[in-house]
Amino acid sequence: MSAPILETVGLCKHFVTRRPLIGAPTVVRAVDGVDLRIARGETFAIVGESGCGKSTLARLLIRLLDPTHGSVFYDGRDIAALPREEMRRLRRDLQFVFQDPFSSLNPRMTVGALIEEPMRAHGIGDAAQRRAEVARLLARVGLRPDYASRYPHEFSGGQRQRIGIARALATGPKLLIGDEPVSALDVSVQAQVINLLEDLKDEFGLTLIVIAHDLAVVRHMSDRVGVMYLGEIVETAAAQTLFEAPLHPYSRALLGAIPVPDPARRGQAPAALTGDLPSPSAPPPGCRFHTRCPYATELCAAERPALRDAGPGRHVACHHFECIGAGHGLPPPPERAPHVARRFALYRAGSERMSAARRGHTTNQTTGGMT
Numbered sequence: 001m002s003a004p005i006l007e008t009v010g011l012c013k014h015f016v017t018r019r020p021l022i023g024a025p026t027v028v029r030a031v032d033g034v035d036l037r038i039a040r041g042e043t044f045a046i047v048g049e050s051g052c053g054k055s056t057l058a059r060l061l062i063r064l065l066d067p068t069h070g071s072v073f074y075d076g077r078d079i080a081a082l083p084r085e086e087m088r089r090l091r092r093d094l095q096f097v098f099q100d101p102f103s104s105l106n107p108r109m110t111v112g113a114l115i116e117e118p119m120r121a122h123g124i125g126d127a128a129q130r131r132a133e134v135a136r137l138l139a140r141v142g143l144r145p146d147y148a149s150r151y152p153h154e155f156s157g158g159q160r161q162r163i164g165i166a167r168a169l170a171t172g173p174k175l176l177i178g179d180e181p182v183s184a185l186d187v188s189v190q191a192q193v194i195n196l197l198e199d200l201k202d203e204f205g206l207t208l209i210v211i212a213h214d215l216a217v218v219r220h221m222s223d224r225v226g227v228m229y230l231g232e233i234v235e236t237a238a239a240q241t242l243f244e245a246p247l248h249p250y251s252r253a254l255l256g257a258i259p260v261p262d263p264a265r266r267g268q269a270p271a272a273l274t275g276d277l278p279s280p281s282a283p284p285p286g287c288r289f290h291t292r293c294p295y296a297t298e299l300c301a302a303e304r305p306a307l308r309d310a311g312p313g314r315h316v317a318c319h320h321f322e323c324i325g326a327g328h329g330l331p332p333p334p335e336r337a338p339h340v341a342r343r344f345a346l347y348r349a350g351s352e353r354m355s356a357a358r359r360g361h362t363t364n365q366t367t368g369g370m371t
């Protein structure tokens with residue numbers, strides 16, 4: 001990879017929570033030693049179960065949170081160590097699209113004022129130039145320029161998410177992070193917003209980091225994927241490679257809910273994920289996944305596996321991924337557990353609806369009111 005736009009080294013965020021009067025404080029290891037390299041211009045997705053630390057990591061990446069330990073290098077500069085004023089200036093480059101388009105827009109501000117606010121904060125243009133830019137951005141995200149005088153409550157979820165995207169683009173960012181940017185929207189609207197993000201990425205030359213629960217969205221959008229488990233990255237790989245042949249047992253279980261198109265390969269379906277995610281305040285020793293891993297050995301319980309090279313652009317944190325991948329001495333694949341079978345059916349229905357919506361959608365960015 002050429003010089004990455006973003007790189008993290010040993011990144012940690014530990015939250016100390018105190019329950020009044022009782023007991024000692026607990027330390028929640030939300031992000032615990034993440035090393036990541038994100039290439040300029042790529043779409044990088046972060047996946048993992050609820051509570052594994054995806055949002056915390058996303059916030060650390062653009063210093064919406066300060067890390068407990070470790071560094072985040074943006075264009076070679078450690079943003080975790082930047083003085084406040086320099087960080088404020090750099091914020092122009094680093095923008096965030098939030099999950100909930102209902103709570104992330106101030107209901108007392110007009111759409112125009114919401115989109116103009118970041119430009120004002122960074123001293124971009126004069127009032128007339130900013131108004132013209134607001135109109136241009138609204139048109140660019142598929143909304144009518146005269147919507148600038150209206151308030152967020154007058155719009156649907158999809159339209160509000162477009163307003164949020166226009167606001168994020170107002171400062172001319174280089175890196176955009178979307179934390180579940182479409183999961184609050186209807187499936188047909190999701191496809192439109194994803195198409196819009198992809199178009200904007202090319203047009204504005206953005207690097208995108210996307211967090212998504214929906215693996216169909218991840219597979220469709222991303223160039224590379226990082227799989228997260230209990231505050232750690234356990235595998236990174238090109239999206240296509242990861243979906244076709246995940247190496248880490250956790251990735252295999254997580255992606256095991258995805259239909260295998262080739263009937264000959266169905267018998268090799270990976271073990272279903274069982275049990276709950278352990279608490280990030282008391283992560284298991286050794287490999288954090290060993291308590292749920294069908295392939296775990298004594299070594300896994302004793303020693304934390306490092307993220308190791310596993311081919312071009314690919315890293316895996318598992319003591320045994322080579323053997324598991326080669327199928328040596330593995331237990332026979334169990335039947336899918338009922339909850340996984342349900343997820344499987346839901347996933348298939350969702351991705352079929354999404355494909356149908358994508359086929360029916362013609363890019364029409366200027367008429368507005370689509371969503």
Ligand SMILES: Nc1ncnc2c1ncn2[C@@H]1O[C@H](COP(=O)(O)OP(=O)(O)OP(=O)(O)O)[C@@H](O)[C@H]1O
Pocket residue numbers: 015016017028029030048049050051052053054055056057280
């Ligand atoms: N401000 C905070 N104080 C204490 N604990 C926190 C705080 N923010 C997050 N956590 C904890 O850190 C862990 C990771 O949370 P995070 O929101 O990053 O997970 P996530 O992967 O984004 O989950 P989801 O998919 O549900 O959004 C969770 O156990 C969460 O309860």
Ligand SMILES: [Mg+2]
Pocket residue numbers: 054055056179
């Ligand atoms: Mg989250």
